[in-house]
Amino acid sequence: MILQALRLVGWLLLVLIAIVTFVPMIWLLAASLKAPEDLFSYTFFSPNPSMKNFYDLFTQVEFLRYVMNSVFVACTAVVLQLFFSSLAGYALAKYEFKGKYVLTLFMLSTMLIPGQVTLAPAYELIYRFGWVDTYWALLVPSAVNVFGIFLFRQAIMSVPTELIHSARVDGCSEFQIYWQIVMPTVRPMVGAFVLIAFMGQWNSFLWPQIILHSSERFTLPIALTQMVGIYQQQYGMLMAGTLLSVLPVMVLFLFLQREFVAGLTSGAVKG
Numbered sequence: 001m002i003l004q005a006l007r008l009v010g011w012l013l014l015v016l017i018a019i020v021t022f023v024p025m026i027w028l029l030a031a032s033l034k035a036p037e038d039l040f041s042y043t044f045f046s047p048n049p050s051m052k053n054f055y056d057l058f059t060q061v062e063f064l065r066y067v068m069n070s071v072f073v074a075c076t077a078v079v080l081q082l083f084f085s086s087l088a089g090y091a092l093a094k095y096e097f098k099g100k101y102v103l104t105l106f107m108l109s110t111m112l113i114p115g116q117v118t119l120a121p122a123y124e125l126i127y128r129f130g131w132v133d134t135y136w137a138l139l140v141p142s143a144v145n146v147f148g149i150f151l152f153r154q155a156i157m158s159v160p161t162e163l164i165h166s167a168r169v170d171g172c173s174e175f176q177i178y179w180q181i182v183m184p185t186v187r188p189m190v191g192a193f194v195l196i197a198f199m200g201q202w203n204s205f206l207w208p209q210i211i212l213h214s215s216e217r218f219t220l221p222i223a224l225t226q227m228v229g230i231y232q233q234q235y236g237m238l239m240a241g242t243l244l245s246v247l248p249v250m251v252l253f254l255f256l257q258r259e260f261v262a263g264l265t266s267g268a269v270k271g
Helices: 001-033 052-059 063-094 100-112 116-131 146-154 161-169 174-185 187-202 206-211 221-226 235-265
Strands: none
Touching: 001 235, 052 063, 052 235, 063 146, 063 174, 063 187, 063 221, 063 235, 100 146, 116 206, 146 161, 146 187, 161 174, 174 187, 187 235, 206 221, 221 235
């Protein structure tokens, strides 16, 4: 009886936490369906829901262009990060070379440096390359992800070395071993990293705000901030745009949730 009561209390707490977690999303949905005159009159849903905010979002703003810009930047950056991070993680996990552990510690130490500290030198470098107001400035610096390298290193260390030796005996090249043996083995980590990297790129604001000057190249976070001006506040459109900007991440999480959980827990149990 005591165990059942504790289990019931645990379930009730989880339900309460889930409700509290969903309150911001419910409020966002309610705000996006309010007419401008009802925006500050009701806490949640208005008795007269309206789709005007979504209509204005697609007619007054080039919303689809901004969405496609964000999709292009996020997907391209994720592909680059996945390729280079997994390659570097494979090298650090399965190759022996001089200075390997010193290099690993140095790379991990760079994660302690706040990104804001490197904004000025990074911008000067991008300016000298002539990449200001181009997507090169967003994709090239983000192609190497130290956090991703460490994740793949930890995951690939669990791949049996004998399996790699057998592949070499069978005549596989080093890239074939990486692509056909190692990557399928660490598939859960691939899913987890794709989700983490996509969320980071999709929500990135500060660096794109500094680099991109032309409105036709704006990503979604920058475009949403333009709806809050000095003389006019388009809060309804902002709520509708924010709601739509959350949906791709939610859909991706639904597709990759199993890989995400399995990737984060891989290596937690040894046996």
